[in-house]
Amino acid sequence: MASLIVTGGVPLSGTARVSGAKNAALPILAASLLARSPILLYDCPQLRDVENMLSILAALGVKNERSGGTLLLDASCADAYVMPQGLSKALRSSIFMLGPLIARFGNAVCTFPGGCEIGHRPIDLHLRGLSMLGVRIKEEHGLILCDGSDLSGADIHLDYPSVGATENIMMAAVAAKGDTVIRNAAREPEIEDLAVFLRKLGCGIAGEGTSTVYIRGGMEKTDPRAVISHRVMSDRIVAGTLLCAAAMTGGEIALENARATHVASALAKLREAGCSVDTGEERIYLRGPKRLREIKLIETLPYPGFPTDLQAQFFALCTMAEGTSIIVENVFENRFKHGPELLRMGASYTQKDRTVILRGVPRLMGARVAARDLRGGAALTLAGLAAEGETVIENAELIDRGYESLENTFSALGARIRRENGDTKEEP
Numbered sequence: 001m002a003s004l005i006v007t008g009g010v011p012l013s014g015t016a017r018v019s020g021a022k023n024a025a026l027p028i029l030a031a032s033l034l035a036r037s038p039i040l041l042y043d044c045p046q047l048r049d050v051e052n053m054l055s056i057l058a059a060l061g062v063k064n065e066r067s068g069g070t071l072l073l074d075a076s077c078a079d080a081y082v083m084p085q086g087l088s089k090a091l092r093s094s095i096f097m098l099g100p101l102i103a104r105f106g107n108a109v110c111t112f113p114g115g116c117e118i119g120h121r122p123i124d125l126h127l128r129g130l131s132m133l134g135v136r137i138k139e140e141h142g143l144i145l146c147d148g149s150d151l152s153g154a155d156i157h158l159d160y161p162s163v164g165a166t167e168n169i170m171m172a173a174v175a176a177k178g179d180t181v182i183r184n185a186a187r188e189p190e191i192e193d194l195a196v197f198l199r200k201l202g203c204g205i206a207g208e209g210t211s212t213v214y215i216r217g218g219m220e221k222t223d224p225r226a227v228i229s230h231r232v233m234s235d236r237i238v239a240g241t242l243l244c245a246a247a248m249t250g251g252e253i254a255l256e257n258a259r260a261t262h263v264a265s266a267l268a269k270l271r272e273a274g275c276s277v278d279t280g281e282e283r284i285y286l287r288g289p290k291r292l293r294e295i296k297l298i299e300t301l302p303y304p305g306f307p308t309d310l311q312a313q314f315f316a317l318c319t320m321a322e323g324t325s326i327i328v329e330n331v332f333e334n335r336f337k338h339g340p341e342l343l344r345m346g347a348s349y350t351q352k353d354r355t356v357i358l359r360g361v362p363r364l365m366g367a368r369v370a371a372r373d374l375r376g377g378a379a380l381t382l383a384g385l386a387a388e389g390e391t392v393i394e395n396a397e398l399i400d401r402g403y404e405s406l407e408n409t410f411s412a413l414g415a416r417i418r419r420e421n422g423d424t425k426e427e428p
């Protein structure tokens with residue numbers, strides 16, 4: 001297992017470009033199965049989850065070639081609808097493949113998906129939505145068998161605005177007979193990016209980014225020789241993570257390829273903590289204060305509320321903010337695994353169910369800690385950057401699922417951070 005080794009206390013300074021968004025790239029890759037023409041995808045992040053998705057697509061017959069952040073995909077020869085079991089288990093987002101597989105082949109077979117251990121993350125909303133589109137679903141020996149040969153449009157009301165379920169239903173509904181409406185749909189910016197991409201493939205979608213999404217049944221024919229190109233939106237969670245790091249180290253950074261409106265809820269909390277924030281087109285600038293102030297209340301909610309994927313990073317920030325901060329995690333249960341690790345670094349908090357009350361300490365102390373999930377691992381890295389002395393973060397592979405070499409990004413901003421891979425040492 002790899003570790004990140006951080007010597008804290010250096011204020012971050014400089015400019016960083018934010019990568020393409022993992023959570024936009026994954027459903028877009030799944031949707032590429034619907035294209036008969038080649039696709040050029042720019043700013044596709046080089047992450048383990050993305051590589052796993054590409055392997056799943058390859059097993060279904062989708063060709064891909066990568067050159068840096070650019071991917072060339074060709075799904076014209078895709079010929080299988082049974083997903084490889086091991087890979088589906090390794091990646092929760094493999095569930096996104098159900099919609100496109102049903103749309104393309106009328107059938108899909110997959111296993112129950114795996115992914116980050118944050119709560120038990122059911123898929124009932126995905127399956128209920130698909131069955132409302134006329135998909136007959138059977139579960140046999142841990143496999144989900146979907147027969148979508150009579151796919152028909154429907155009026156679907158989601159009990160909860162699930163991001164994945166909204167995306168999955170959108171991708172299946174484009175091939176249905178008749179139109180579909182998704183009510184109480186998720187409004188995340190990644191859904192808008194998927195809709196933009198689907199329109200390029202000849203799908204009729206409207207209302208994305210609001211809680212009612214309309215999908216026209218039946219795709220328009222596109223010229224099979226014309227290359228479809230798309231740039232993946234920038235990663236708002238990576239942006240939020242880098243801004244937190246600058247705030248916690250009393251640093252000063254500028255982010256390029258960052259959309260302020262996508263992180264508005266996080267920027268409001270950073271200002272409340274005493275940071276000075278300026279925004280421009282595709283650019284965010286932040287200067288951290290000498291000492292952070294408490295954040296009265298952070299409540300994670302579906303977009304445009306505060307994102308659950310930034311909860312851990314703000315938890316780390318609040319451990320060193322003057323006064324008492326409160327965090328309520330509403331989206332996922334069991335998403336405070338970074339808490340006990342931060343206690344080892346001198347943090348002080350109490351937890352009751354989904355609520356944490358943090359009493360800020362003047363400084364964190366370096367310690368040996370372990371990442372338990374992707375965002376929690378990033379939060380521990382931020383704590384290490386701000387702490388006195390050396391912090392070792394074990395299980396760094398978990399962090400690699402969502403960040404393209406976080407250590408390189410931080411060392412370019414002046415941090416003292418390096419990676420150690422098992423026995424062999426590697427300089428950043």
Ligand code: UD1
Pocket residue numbers: 022023024026093119120121122123124125126127160161162163164165186190307308309331332333
């Ligand atoms: C997506 C993001 C993830 C983020 C989450 C919430 C991707 C690849 N991942 O995950 O990083 O943390 O949105 O912003 O885009 N739920 C059900 N039944 C379902 C589906 C979800 O009960 O069928 C529940 C979940 O357990 C969770 C809540 O709904 O409590 C939100 O989940 P959802 O919005 O579906 O998140 P994901 O799409 O899995």
